[in-house]
Amino acid sequence: MKGTKNIGAWIRDAYRIFFHEMRLIFSDAGVMVIFFVGGLLYPVLYNLIYSHGTVDDMPVAVVDNSGGAYSRRYLEKVDATRECEILIYCASMSEAQRLMQQQKVHGIIYIPSDFDASLVRGEQGHVSTYADMSSFLYYKCLTMGTSLVMLDEMHEIQVERCAASGMDAQQAYQAVQPVLSDESMPYNRPFSYTIFFISAALLLVIQQTMFYGSSLLSGTLRERNRSFASLPDQLQGLGIGRVLLGRGAAYFSIYLVIGTLIALLIPWLFHFPQRSEWWEVEVLLLFYIVDCIFFCFTWSTLITRRETVFVLFLSVSPMCLFLTGFSWPMTAIPPFWQKVALLFPSTFGCRAFINLNTAGGTLETIAPEIRAMTLQTVIYYFLSFLAVFAENKVIEHRDALRRVRDRLDERRGIDREEDRRIIAG
Numbered sequence: 001m002k003g004t005k006n007i008g009a010w011i012r013d014a015y016r017i018f019f020h021e022m023r024l025i026f027s028d029a030g031v032m033v034i035f036f037v038g039g040l041l042y043p044v045l046y047n048l049i050y051s052h053g054t055v056d057d058m059p060v061a062v063v064d065n066s067g068g069a070y071s072r073r074y075l076e077k078v079d080a081t082r083e084c085e086i087l088i089y090c091a092s093m094s095e096a097q098r099l100m101q102q103q104k105v106h107g108i109i110y111i112p113s114d115f116d117a118s119l120v121r122g123e124q125g126h127v128s129t130y131a132d133m134s135s136f137l138y139y140k141c142l143t144m145g146t147s148l149v150m151l152d153e154m155h156e157i158q159v160e161r162c163a164a165s166g167m168d169a170q171q172a173y174q175a176v177q178p179v180l181s182d183e184s185m186p187y188n189r190p191f192s193y194t195i196f197f198i199s200a201a202l203l204l205v206i207q208q209t210m211f212y213g214s215s216l217l218s219g220t221l222r223e224r225n226r227s228f229a230s231l232p233d234q235l236q237g238l239g240i241g242r243v244l245l246g247r248g249a250a251y252f253s254i255y256l257v258i259g260t261l262i263a264l265l266i267p268w269l270f271h272f273p274q275r276s277e278w279w280e281v282e283v284l285l286l287f288y289i290v291d292c293i294f295f296c297f298t299w300s301t302l303i304t305r306r307e308t309v310f311v312l313f314l315s316v317s318p319m320c321l322f323l324t325g326f327s328w329p330m331t332a333i334p335p336f337w338q339k340v341a342l343l344f345p346s347t348f349g350c351r352a353f354i355n356l357n358t359a360g361g362t363l364e365t366i367a368p369e370i371r372a373m374t375l376q377t378v379i380y381y382f383l384s385f386l387a388v389f390a391e392n393k394v395i396e397h398r399d400a401l402r403r404v405r406d407r408l409d410e411r412r413g414i415d416r417e418e419d420r421r422i423i424a425g
Contacts, residue, residue, distance in 0.1 A: 010242055017246025024217060025250065030306075034213040039258045042205050046198055047270045053194030057085035058141040060107040061096040064089060068116025070125070074153055078109065083145035106132040107142040119157060137193060144191070187273070187359050195272060199358045200326035200350045202266060206259050207292045207346045208317055210251060212309050214296040219306040240388050244381065248293045255292070259285045263353065275360030283363060284356060284370070288349040291373040294380035295345050301387040324350040348372045 025031050060078075064071050079086040087105055090096040096108045108130040118125045129146050131139040188195045263281050267274050303309065322328065323341035330338065341347040352369035355361040363370075 013242045014246040014249070017243055018249045021247045021250035024221075025213075025254070028217055028220065030220075031213045031217050034209050034216065035254060035258065038212075039205060039209040039255075040261060042209070043198070043202055043262050043266045046201055047194065047266065050194040050197060051270070052137070053192030053196075055135075055137045055141050056082055058083060058107060058138060058145075059087035059105045060084050060109055060142065061099050061105040062086050062089050063091075063093055063096050063108065063110045065113040066111050066115035066117075070116045070119050070153075070157075071111045073156075074111075074127070074149060075109070077149040077152060078145055081145040081149065083141040100130070100132055103132075106135075106138040109142075109146065122161070140191075140193070194270075195358065196326070198267075198270075198272065199354045200321060200324050202262050203288065203349045203353045204317070204321055204324070204346045205262060206255060206289065207295070207344070207349070208320065209258075210255060210292050211296045211299065212312070214251065215300040215303040215312075216306055216309045218300040219303040219308060222304050240385055240392075243388065244294075244297060244384055247297070248290070251293050251296075252289055255289045256285065259289055263357070267357065272358075274357055276356045276362075280356060280363055281353075284349070284352055284366065287370050287373045287377070288345060288352075291345040291349070291377045291380070294377055294384050297384035298380045298387055301384070301391060320344050320346050323347055326350065326354065345373060345376055348376070 025035070062075055064075065075086060078084050084107070086109075088099065090099070093108070093110060096105070096110075099105045100108060110128040110130070112126060112128075115125045115127070127146065127150065129142050131142045133139060260282065263285060264274075264278055266272075319340075323333070323337060323344065324347055325333070325341075330341075333341070348369040352366040352373075355369075356363075356366050359365075
């Protein structure tokens, strides 16, 4: 009977804390902006900014000082690529630079006068490219188009040299390319920067907006000499667990909706590849959101000022994004930063989402990431428990010191409130 009563009291307390947290969230305009405007607007803005994930037939200018057969063949192949279109042949680099400054072309291909002569002598030929860096996509198109043609030309020249040494065509091709390779890009066939970037950024938005919103709320309360750590004193028995789970339920109910919109609606709205079942993404979101909640509870205990959140926004977000390994292999990241990456739920959540939704994996495929997020959840739950407990003790000690000081002031006849009023004028 007593156990049933305690369970009922535990549920009532957690239920009351849940609604208390909801009132705090919906009464703070800054938190509302971060959660709902930032959480839903950032993915839309990212997609609108990177809506053109590819650039086809980018106009380029050519300065061909060689004018030989090899340079003409090379430029014809560049013009035939999807990435580049030769708009104009210029007589000098100054003319090509003027066209780039006028934004009529976004790249320049420069072939020196000794290009053909070097290849005829069996030496190395050089081609220089200059890209308009006002957009990364211009650089990508020019580099990719010219590099692919360069590789093809290398094979052609090697075949020609082998044939000139007495080999027939078949022997020459076998000597140049003894193993045939077939390049395939199944997950991002058009080389779209949008698919590459947004797949990693979507789940990062969940972690970052939750952390900034919850930290903003925590900093605001501490500025007002209030804290979530003071709540357990108002409950019966051990109340820290009820506070954590009651507060966590509030964030979970909000971010389950926001996360679903981010992970399912945004890719569908912008026609991104969605190679997984919707329920598999929801399973991933359950583990990821719970992990993010206790991650935020743990680290938000260090936030004592409301404005600290905006300083962290500038420094932490790019770091978290690159530590996911979406743009650089994790094996190539220094060991120190690999250890730092283990602190963030986004490291595992973003990888799992890319493997699941973009690469078409299954829940078995992302099982290592789910296990890592589960372990993080357990660790961060106990850390947040200890953080609240420690802060509660600090608050009790500070209150005890204040009571002692007030008693001493009363004996000495000191009225601090009156002193403050006199000093303030």
